[in-house]
Amino acid sequence: MAQVYYRMGIHEQQAQFDHFFRSYPDYGVHHAGYCINAGLEWFINWLSGVEIQKHELDYLREQKGRTGVRLFQDDFLDWLSRNFHFDNLSISAIPEGRVVHPNVPLTVVTGSLAIAQILETSLLNHLNFQTLIATKASRIKEAGRGNMVMEFGMRRAQYTGGNAGARAALIGGVDFTSNTGMSYLLGYPPKGTHAHSMVQAFMAMGGTELDAFRAYAEVFPDECLLLIDTINTLESGLPNAIKVFDELRRKGHEPIGVRLDSGDLAYLSVRVARILNEAGYPNAKIILSNELDELVLWQIITQIQEEAPEVGLLADEVINRLIYGVGTRLITSHGDSALDGVYKLVAIQKDGQWKPALKISENPAKIPNPGQKKVWRVYDKRDKAHADLISLQDEDPRGLDTVTLHHPTEYQVFHKLDSEKISHCEPLLEEVMKDGKMLYTPCSIEEIRARREADLEHLDLGVKRILNPHIYHVSLTPRLFQLKQDLIKRWDKS
Amino acid sequence: MAQVYYRMGIHEQQAQFDHFFRSYPDYGVHHAGYCINAGLEWFINWLSGVEIQKHELDYLREQKGRTGVRLFQDDFLDWLSRNFHFDNLSISAIPEGRVVHPNVPLTVVTGSLAIAQILETSLLNHLNFQTLIATKASRIKEAGRGNMVMEFGMRRAQYTGGNAGARAALIGGVDFTSNTGMSYLLGYPPKGTHAHSMVQAFMAMGGTELDAFRAYAEVFPDECLLLIDTINTLESGLPNAIKVFDELRRKGHEPIGVRLDSGDLAYLSVRVARILNEAGYPNAKIILSNELDELVLWQIITQIQEEAPEVGLLADEVINRLIYGVGTRLITSHGDSALDGVYKLVAIQKDGQWKPALKISENPAKIPNPGQKKVWRVYDKRDKAHADLISLQDEDPRGLDTVTLHHPTEYQVFHKLDSEKISHCEPLLEEVMKDGKMLYTPCSIEEIRARREADLEHLDLGVKRILNPHIYHVSLTPRLFQLKQDLIKRWDKS
Helix, strand or coil: CHHHHHHHCCCCCEEEEEEEECCCCECCCCECCCEECCCHHHHHHHHHHCCCCHHHHHHHHCCECCCCCECCCHHHHHHHHHHCCCCCCEEEECCCCCEECCCCCCEEEEEEHHHHHHCHHHHHHHHHHHHHHHHHHHHHHHHCCCCCEEECCHHHCCCCHHHHHHHHHHHHCCCEECCHHHHHHHCCCCCCCCCHHHHHHHHHCCCCHHHHHHHHHHHCCCCCEEECCCCCHHHHHHHHHHHHHHHHHHCCCCCCEEEECCCCHHHHHHHHHHHHHHCCCCCCEEEECCCCCHHHHHHHHHHHHHHCHHHCCCHHHHHHCEEEEECHHHHCCCCCCCCCEEEEEEEEEECCEEEECCCCCCCHHHCCCCCCEEEEEEEECCCCEEEEEEEECCCCCCCCCEEEEECCCCCCCEEEEEHHHEEEEEECCEEEEECCEECCCCCCHHHHHHHHHHHHHCCCHHHHCCCCCCCCEEEECHHHHHHHHHHHHHHHHC | CHHHHHHHCCCCCEEEEEEEECCCCECCCCECCCEECCCHHHHHHHHHHCCCCHHHHHHHHHCECCCCCECCCHHHHHHHHHHCCCCCCEEEECCCCCEECCCCCCEEEEEEHHHHHHCHHHHHHHHHHHHHHHHHHHHHHHHCCCCCEEECCHHHCCCCHHHHHHHHHHHHCCCEECCHHHHHHHCCCCCCCCCHHHHHHHHHCCCCHHHHHHHHHHHCCCCCEEECCCCCHHHHHHHHHHHHHHHHHHCCCCCCEEEECCCCHHHHHHHHHHHHHHCCCCCCEEEECCCCCHHHHHHHHHHHHHHCHHHCCCHHHHHHCEEEEECHHHHCCCCCCCCCEEEEEEEEEECCEEEECCCCCCCHHHCCCCCCEEEEEEEECCCCEEEEEEEECCCCCCCCCEEEEECCCCCCCEEEEEHHHEEEEEECCEEEEECCEECCCCCCHHHHHHHHHHHHHCCCHHHHCCCCCCCCEEEECHHHHHHHHHHHHHHHHC
16 A cells, blocks of 8 residues: 555655544453553554664565566665654554543544554554453453452463553553563562462372472461462361461461462352451452453352351451452453454645545444544533543634534434533543654553543443443534534545 | 472472363354464474573562562572573474364473473463464364465454464464564565555545556556445445456456455355456455454355355355455454463472372363373274374374273273274374474474364364364373372372
8 A cells, every 4th residue: 555655646645544443342241331541652662663674675575466576666665665764753642541432533643644554553453452451451450349450361362462461451450460571571569379280299299288388388488378279178278278377377477368269269268268267367368360350250249248148257358358360361351352443544635735534334333533633521510521522623622611512423413511510621632742753751550550540530330330331422523523424425426 | 389399499300291271262152173283383482592681580589578578589599590491391292283182282391390380371372372373263264165364463463462373373274464574474475455544545635436446556457456345335346446457457467356344245245246257357356354254254155155146146156256354353263362271280200200290170171181191193994083092101002903092081981993993093292302402393384284284184074163063082091091080089088
């Protein structure tokens, strides 16, 4: 495509592409009601470092079609090698960690048609996946009532994609990852536990589970966290763990707790909690793992609420001591393993004038919003996010007496909001790069997490619900709605 | 765990770990009946290049527990820095491209307990994902009746995991990838098509779809493949494409064909085929894309079989000209986005003797096969794979009058096979590394693909079926079965 643009002389025409997703992840029986934006910094880093190498140009040079004719000519490749830089590129984006919704431009790229087009795959690759995983992590963190969550997914991840996933999981609310490399990079302490094989190794050499536990406690007296389901959780693992905990305490150390990785985790949590209490360890944590996700956490918590009172425990006391180790189902976004983010041409310059570009679809909801736009979040008087509003570039809802929120596709459906019902309208897009100059300031994962937490505070509970969340409205200004309809009509006549 | 082993003085004990998966990918309404082994070469490459850097040791050195005590002591870290190499490591593995089945050791690692344990995450990360994607690709290739398949998934992949996925897709039967970097690395020509945005760009600047098509044809006269659904497939895209094809032909060029990316792909394929025929392009290809996977291909082909005769076409003529562009659903293994591959301790040396190690589970099918083993594929007289047989290290079914195939968990279930019914027994594991010496010879993707094709020839049709495939048997020799049962009994008494 770049060579076609080059040959037609339109390769340096200024063009604008919007990146957005069309629908929330749908995990099958449940779906998300919001997403957590993530991945921008890694895309920016890629952009700052990427260049075309000579061997890459040579590879393109040697590509031939069916008839043996070269696919890419020298003049085009020369232009590409001289122009594969971002001196004219401008990017604005919604910051990482923000709550985001379908059809809202999350990243807006303006630059020469050929170069902006070439960025598509890398941009989508960086942003789609991290947003997908940050969203899943946020749901899991919410389902776990804010308890500590650890990310364990590297062994089931897509190769080094597991690194991007670990970062996104931290953004989305996970507290630690067992991915030591990413912990190092992001300034986190890595966290993990021992595996069954440690107990197996001692047993295969003629020892016992107790020997294995004692060895671990000796090496990590203040970090003692024992996996108790290698033989039998209640009959072997737990009594052995308590024996070791007692020995530790006599030496002045407090254990962390136990981990359960199989069986009925809710049933076992209640029993293990009671036995730990009776043994004098009411503060020992119970770490759960084994194919956990938001739905499984919900089920476990519900079951504990029913079963804890039966054995004389307060459900909340059991639930509050749980920690969740989440692997496969987080790192692959179980149930929906791809976000449908796209990168669409929305405007192009001709004779110095911006022309909106349209992409028609039989499904009106799939027609992207054309032209250069702004994105606003409208907050009500409770300071809850009421809707996201997409406007034309020259519109500003701030200071208007009435803000009109138009349905994105239905002619007669709109909703007028008096200014007295609005607390404020917040512009969401921020400049990241301006005419090739980097304006982006790297920020810590902590800052990004704080954004997520603040945004979740501003979301109605119904939108955060795991099952059948309320639909959050993404609306257009009347002028943007009209522009889109006019273009569709013009298109139909073409 | 490595530090615990170090402190107990068992870190250099020789240990064996088996890598295997427990169940075929289950995509929901359908599941796989075989897998395609993949990822080994990349794991080997990682192993050959990995080393611990000083800053990594420093990072471990500064890790502290809750009480401020350092987690890793200097003597252990010194040992680790001196011993994080693979001089004593031996690996045997089933080659990439081979058809593989659950519970069969695919990769067997023997080395010092601490070092072999440390490899777990990397090994699983490299092998689980590529095997998952090679399997999905193989199913898609089979469902597409062997027609050309192109991989388009990078934009929805897990960051650079998309590279591993593209390689695995090629191993599994995909013919080309639009991932230019991986094509370069693997010696393939990259293949792709133009996007809607090319048509949009011309239109936004006042041109037409026909202008866009003509520009493309001018630049790529011998590779002309036009995306015809930007406006309306049958009313605009196809007539415009035929106009351009006619112009090309007058200049002596033959077009490749058209791509459909939306709508009812089966219905449209039939109509487009007929119109292309009538226009004199019976050999023009029809490339389909848009959330394709094996089930969708099956549906499309079935529908064409019904609809083609209605418009006077032979169904096979339509089907044989189809090419499939497969993205998201291949690169994420839609429906089951992780293979449940594990890495389990199965034996450990004590006093120079190998001791089998067991891991108990309430579910007998989840108890790994203990000890040092061999893997055999038993072929019947039709030269079809009859079963995989796992034996003890010193067993060899070749030359036996009768081979007994024992059910992996059920006492009374076994099956005796007379040698006259057996064509041959093939050992599947090959030595890859022996006492630190690399025996692995890199091989081309073509060689790996040839292995896959040969193995698929040896599979009964029922095992390859997309829906409800026949269960392929993975059996134990009676001696291995007995060893496992004896260990379980001994374990229960412990």
